[in-house]
Amino acid sequence: MKCLAFLAVLAVFCSVLHSGQADECGKHEVYLQCGSQCPATCAQPNPGTCPTVCVAGCFCKPKYLRNSEGKCVKPENCAGFFKKVKGWFKNLG
Secondary structure (H helix, E strand, O other), X not given: OHHHHHHHXXXXXXXXXXXXXXXXXOOOEEEEEEEOOOOOEOOOOOOOOXXXXXXXXXXXXXXXEXXXXXXXXXXXXXXXXXXXXXXXEEEOO
C-alpha cells in the first residue's frame, strides 16, 4: 500500500514538473519531450542530417524559425528573407 501511495505522489510530482516546463515556453513555442538536436533556425532553415537524439525543451512551432535573439519568428521575419522553394527554404536576402 505504501508503494502504491509513493507511486501516486511520484506521478503527481512528475506531472507538475512537466507542466511547469511547458509553461515556460515563449510565444510560438511548444514543449517537446523528444525534439530535434538540430532545430531549424533563421541562420540554418534546413539543418539537414541530424543525429536522432531526443532533446527535451521548448521548440518553435511548425512554420516558425528561431532567430538570433532566440525568438520563434515566421521565415519572412528573419534578417534575410527566406522563400520556400520545392520544400526547401531559399535565402532571398
